[in-house]
Amino acid sequence: MTLLPALGVRGTLFLAVGANLAVAMLALVLGRERLDADDAEPEPEHGVPVSWRTIRVVWAGIAVSGFAAMVYEVAWTRGLVQVFGNSTYAFTTMLTSFLIGLAAGAWLAERRLGRIGDPVACFALVEAWIALSAAGASACLEWLPGLGFEALKATGGEFAPLLVFQLGLCILVMLPTTLGLGFALPLVAKLSAPRVGGAGRSIGLPYAWNTVGAVPGAIAAGFWILPHWGVGRSVVLAAGLNLLVAAAALRAVPRGSRPLRPVLALGVLCLAACLKLAFVQPDPRVLSAGVYSTSATS
Secondary structure, eight states, rough: OHHHHHHHHHHHHHHOOOOOOHHHHHHHHHHHHSOOOOOOOOOOSSSOOHHHHHHHHHHHHHHHHHHHHHHHHHHHHHHHHHHSSSSHHHHHHHHHHHHHHHHHHHHHHHHHGGGOOOOHHHHHHHHHHHHHHHHHHHHHGHHHHHHHHHHHHHTTTTTTHHHHHHHHHHHHHHHHHHHHHHHHHHHHHHHHHHHSSHHHHHHHHHHHHHHHHHHHHHHHHIIHHHHHHHHHHHHHHHHHHHHHHHHHHHSSOGGGGHHHHHHHHHHHHHHHHHHHHOOOOOOOOHHHHHHHHHHHHH
8 A cells, every 4th residue: 555656567576576585585594693593393282182183173174274365365355345445455455364363373372282172173173263253344345435534534434544444344344264374374283293293394285284274265266156156155165174173173073072052052053153154145335335435534
């Protein structure tokens, strides 16, 4: 929202390349200043023994979750275009929300992992939460243009305050989902560590499986799912995939420690939001109102 107007496409790309080179040089300097640490990690004090079969189920689940995350990204970008009336602002908002949520979710996971007794059961809960929050956030998109008009009146038609309000509001709507996505990967790394050995493998393998799902998810969402199903039903499909992952992870948890009630409660609420998305189509004139509110301030 600032770099492109000021520097243009080429200047912004050169700035990004320079930032990457600076990070690379910093990493080289820091790498020379510290000794190589032992890559092996101690067996965690908390948690239950996890079989290889459960590890494979969770890795497959994180791959499916990566597929669903890409569907959310593409669908929300398309939905936010109707709120902002501009694809650059829409993509920037979606990406900002994802990056904030992934970082904050990973930070939260780092602080809470030591207190989690059964990471597989927690993974099932997180996937159910992602499904519910994503469906709920998508159901709220149709309210954003109306709130934008209220902000337009409150700011007296000033473009910058309106844009900041819309950006913050959209980020808050999507943040619960992205927090769950950010929490899931460190969680999978934690439960993988005792079996695969070492920080490198326990982190790298879950991220690799997540990417294996994300690549076809991005392609399918942009070229097939969204054009054929629309924003609402695309999110319903992705939320259904997250619920399937939650069910598979729940099945891998021993019967006595399965968090059935919380997962079922999240699933029922998610189903209600999905029914709204699938069968109650928002008024396209309301969704397109963001185009007019943006052009009115230009």
